[in-house]
Amino acid sequence: MRPRPRPELQDLKPYSSSDIAGGRILLHANENPYPLPQPVMDEIAEATRALQLNRYPAPDPVELYELLAEYNGVDPSQVFIGDGANEVLLQSCLAYGGPGRKALLFEPTYVMHHRQARMAGTAVAESQRSEEFDINIDDAIATIEIERPDIVFLCSPNNPTGNVTSLDDVRRIAGVTNGLLICDEAYFEFCGVTALPMLDELPNVIVVRTLSKAFRLAGVRFGYGIASPELLDQLGRVRMPYGQSSFTQIAAPIVLRHRTEVLKTVETIVLERGRIEERVAELPDTDVTEGGANFIFFTHPEAERLIGGLAGKGIIVRDFTKQVPGAIRVTVGTPAENDEFLESLTALV
């Protein structure tokens, strides 16, 4: 006899990114296009050689907490770590969502937020962003007062549109909700706007970050949350034993110690983002959203044709036409990659 899966999850198809077969220039996954400096990789490899992999990892890697606290100007007791920001987001939903509870999303936003809420058995309410994909703060407050969500997801810079929510709006949303406000700041380093300084006055906020983007460590799957120790204590109840691997526990601290050098690519990426946005906006029929992350977002009436044409030249971008009519998200690559993308796009348009 076949066991019965949960009927309420049957519309959740397994997550998949883009088809990258034949891809030469990968601009679909918001990765940092610059590999870590070889000396940093050598240091990671040397530390790996000495690992005792037959032993479980330290359940609470003190140095890693301290380095994250130092980078963010908080106390180590305010830091929670996970296998990618996604695990921290899921654990936030498991701890504060669940059966009989509700999460509010400002759509279009990061598709995993909906999934994480649903996986935890949480109902999902949606508020639509404006035509420019900003949060309309009056709508947001009205929706929160009607829906009374247990969790509010606020992605800033917003994936996939790039919009940065003002700190005033974050404060107003945090003040009006009785629930947990999850500020997903995966792309923080590319805009510099963060809710972090408000944490002392807002005990219902968790700021979620990652080392996958600015820190060039997507392959390691490491993210973290910053919040009050009382709030993080709840996330501890839904943690797996031992948590992050021994490799993560050496790679993340090495990269954080070298952060001055590792973060140097952020400036180039931000400059390139501006350049690409400007160039794409000059093309006919494009509508570009000004973004604060490491990607650009625009619409075009023939988006599918453009995406296919780019793929034909080995340039993989992300198709968001199912979420937003005509929408394409393009990760900022190296200047040479961006040139090639712009050239191909111009030819196709």
Add this chain to the structure above:
Amino acid sequence: MRPRPRPELQDLKPYSSSDIAGGRILLHANENPYPLPQPVMDEIAEATRALQLNRYPAPDPVELYELLAEYNGVDPSQVFIGDGANEVLLQSCLAYGGPGRKALLFEPTYVMHHRQARMAGTAVAESQRSEEFDINIDDAIATIEIERPDIVFLCSPNNPTGNVTSLDDVRRIAGVTNGLLICDEAYFEFCGVTALPMLDELPNVIVVRTLSKAFRLAGVRFGYGIASPELLDQLGRVRMPYGQSSFTQIAAPIVLRHRTEVLKTVETIVLERGRIEERVAELPDTDVTEGGANFIFFTHPEAERLIGGLAGKGIIVRDFTKQVPGAIRVTVGTPAENDEFLESLTALV
């Protein structure tokens, strides 16, 4: 305002293993005491140096699936991978448990099973094992018919007691339940008894394994499940994007390719298990359970005093007195470590 955590999870304290401060001989976490051979570690370190950590890991690492399939004599489509067996167990609960559903455990058993079911919002029913910690099959069947669980956890060899459930009993349990039968075989390699050959006739069974024990890879956090593709499709719905880290995707295949050498310590551990069980059984007032894993389990009326006395000599064992009166679980170490444990225990008794 503080957000309200889920009231139904407030009795779940963050998982913790033993206090290992001052520990010289670590026999508390069922780790394999033998580090990987240095050539294998060197190969892992070299492959690490070449990783492009700025890129996300492959979402579906084909070679890893193939190596696991080959080792287990199944098709790659029957393999599902996770960050430790624990993640696969949690995902099984998210996919088949959840609100309004029930899981059945045969207690005492692995404490995470209860937690994983509860994290997913699943109610938990318990059936008590016999005085020798075996599953009483008639009781089990009666309980399943009364409780109608959506998930049945069956840990064999059972952690922490070591009992191996007969394949006849596994088949009867699988046949009587409408739910998912999770056969947690984390310690399979130390007994050789597996439900795997029954999978074709039992479409409601998932066998869950790990590379943390026999394969000496606890630090990597890697586990897997084997089941029908239809069953695994449901687990795909609750997977995180990108899944296993780039490091896991090189370390696990390297260890699997070297499995003839890596698994050589299993025989020594099994012999040592028999030797320790025999020696402990000869001591006054001990009651030893014959086990099939890489640990021994026994009771003694003064267990707390013995555990404290061993810790005083730097030997850390696991206190299970809160689950079973007088119970101690001791991981099989190297012969020299086991000698020291036996000597100290004998002196204390």
